[in-house]
Amino acid sequence: MVTRVNAELPAVEPPPPDIGDLNPASAQTRVQFGGLLREVLRRADRSYGDVVRYVEGFEKEVRGASLRSASSISDIINGKRLPRNVQVRLILLTCRVTDPAVLDMWEKARYAVAEREKVSSLPDVLSAREEELGAKAAELQRAVESLSQVEKKLWEDLARERAKAEKLEKELRRLRADYRLTDELKSKISQLEDLLEREQALVDQLKAELQRTISERRHAEVSVALVLAERNDTQIALSLNDAADLQFKRAEYERRAKEDGARKSDVLQQEIAELRTLLATYQAAQHDEHPTVPTAPAPDHKLEALRREIAELRALLATYQAAQHDGPSAPLAVCVPVSEPKPAWWRRLLQR
Numbered sequence: 001m002v003t004r005v006n007a008e009l010p011a012v013e014p015p016p017p018d019i020g021d022l023n024p025a026s027a028q029t030r031v032q033f034g035g036l037l038r039e040v041l042r043r044a045d046r047s048y049g050d051v052v053r054y055v056e057g058f059e060k061e062v063r064g065a066s067l068r069s070a071s072s073i074s075d076i077i078n079g080k081r082l083p084r085n086v087q088v089r090l091i092l093l094t095c096r097v098t099d100p101a102v103l104d105m106w107e108k109a110r111y112a113v114a115e116r117e118k119v120s121s122l123p124d125v126l127s128a129r130e131e132e133l134g135a136k137a138a139e140l141q142r143a144v145e146s147l148s149q150v151e152k153k154l155w156e157d158l159a160r161e162r163a164k165a166e167k168l169e170k171e172l173r174r175l176r177a178d179y180r181l182t183d184e185l186k187s188k189i190s191q192l193e194d195l196l197e198r199e200q201a202l203v204d205q206l207k208a209e210l211q212r213t214i215s216e217r218r219h220a221e222v223s224v225a226l227v228l229a230e231r232n233d234t235q236i237a238l239s240l241n242d243a244a245d246l247q248f249k250r251a252e253y254e255r256r257a258k259e260d261g262a263r264k265s266d267v268l269q270q271e272i273a274e275l276r277t278l279l280a281t282y283q284a285a286q287h288d289e290h291p292t293v294p295t296a297p298a299p300d301h302k303l304e305a306l307r308r309e310i311a312e313l314r315a316l317l318a319t320y321q322a323a324q325h326d327g328p329s330a331p332l333a334v335c336v337p338v339s340e341p342k343p344a345w346w347r348r349l350l351q352r
Helices: 030-046 048-058 070-077 083-093 100-176 181-289 302-326 342-351
Strands: none
Touching: 030 070, 030 083, 030 100, 048 070, 048 083, 070 083, 083 100, 100 181, 181 302
16 A cells, blocks of 8 residues: 555645834834735735735624735725734735734834824814814804994884874874864775785884894804814813824834933943953952963053943943833933043054
C-alpha cells in the first residue's frame, strides 16, 4: 500500500503581516488613517474582494458593517469616510491581524481621529447656525416693526370711524327728538340709520383686523425672544468648543512632549552607561599592577571630568523623567541646562 504523503494536505495559513512599524495613533485625519489600513492590506496581500468575502462569513453577526462592496471599502481606504470600529476590526481580521492588543490600539486610534474631526468641524457648524439664527431674528424683528406700524394705523382708523359713528348717533337722537316728523325728516333719518349701520360694520371690521394684528405681533415678539435665546445657546456652545479645542491641543502637546522626553531619557541613560563603563575601566587601570594590555592611567582631572559629566547627565535625566511624570508646562529644551562640549581626549577615550 502506497501512502500519498502530499495528498490533500490542509492549507497552511500564512503568518500575520509585520505591521509593528505602523502607528495608527499618528493618524491625524481620516485620509491618514485610511492610508495606514491600505498599507496593512498591501503587506497582508489582501484585496477589497477578500475583505468582502470575509465579511460575508459573518453576515448575521455584523449586518451593519456596510462592507459588502469594494466601493465601500475603497471609500474607507481613500479617506472619503471614517470607518466604524467594527469595520476596522473586520479589515484587520481579514489581514490575519488577531492580536487583541493590536486590534484595540487601532480602534482607539480610530476613535481619536473621530474626536479630532468632531472638534475641528463643530466650530463651522456652530458658526453657520449662529449666523442663520441671527438672520432669522433680524427678519422676525422687521416683521414685528411692520406689524406695529399696521397696528398703529388701525388704531387711528378705528378712532376716526368711531368718532363718525358717535356723530351719526348724536344726529339721529336729535332728529328723533323732533316731534314734527315730516316725510323729509323721516327720509333723512332713514339715510342716517343706513350710514350708521355701515359705520358700525366698518368699526367691527377694524376691531377684528386690529385683534388679529395684535396677536401676530405678540407671536412675532415671542419668536424673536426664542430665536435670540437659541442664538445665545449657540454662542455658549461655540465658546465651550473653543475651550475643548484648546484642551485637546494641550493634551496633544503633552503627549508629544512626553514621547520626546522618553526618547531623550533613553539617549541619556545610554550615554551615562557608556561613561560609567569608561570610568570603571580607567579606575581599574589605576589599581591594576599587572595589566594584560598596557594602558596609561588617566590623570585625576580627567577622571574628575568623567564623574562631573555623569552627574550632569544624571541631573538632566532626572529633569526629563520628572517632566514626563508631571506633564510639561513649557518646552523641555528651556527647562534643562545644555551640557558643555566634550573635550578631544574624552572623544578619543570613547573610541577605544
